[in-house]
Structure formats: structure tokens, C-alpha cells
Amino acid sequence: LKETEAKPGQWVAIMGACGGLGHVGCQYAKAMGLKVCAIDFGEDKKEYAMKTLGCDGFVDVKDKSAEQVVAAVKEVCDGVGAHG
DSSP states (O other), rough: OOOOOTTTTEEEEEEETTSSTHHHHHHHHHTTTEEEEEEEOOOHHHIIIIIIIISSEEEEEOOOOOOHHHHHHHHHTTTTOOOO
């Protein structure tokens, strides 16, 4: 996250946000003042990401092509996409 040079208030996208390393990344990004778009699959993970981890957005990758995931991340991230 430090290497992305994202600044507080900017968006970062974290793939596997609810997994072992992903959830730590979400917490670290939030502590840095970043907005977090969690990318994972399933309603249970959405609830965990949004309520427990405090992520600002969620993209469910289930049954989506790579292009659809990219479009969804861009939409969640205020239409501009993630900075890191």
C-alpha cells in the first residue's frame, strides 16, 4: 500500500479482501486514511467487508468476467477507479 503512493481519501482496491492477508490490507489501508474497495465473492463476505472491516465499497466477483469486475470497481470508486 505504501508503494502505491495513494493519498488519504483516495481509493484502493483489495482483491481477496476477506482472506488472511486481504483483511489486514483493508485495515492497514483504512488506518492510512484510504477508501477501500473490497473485492471478494459472496453476500457473507460483503457483510464482513462492509460492517466488520469498514470498507467503503464491495465488488462481488462471483459469475463476473474480468471486464465486468474492472467496470464494477470503477463504478464503486466514484467512477474513476482505484489509485492503488
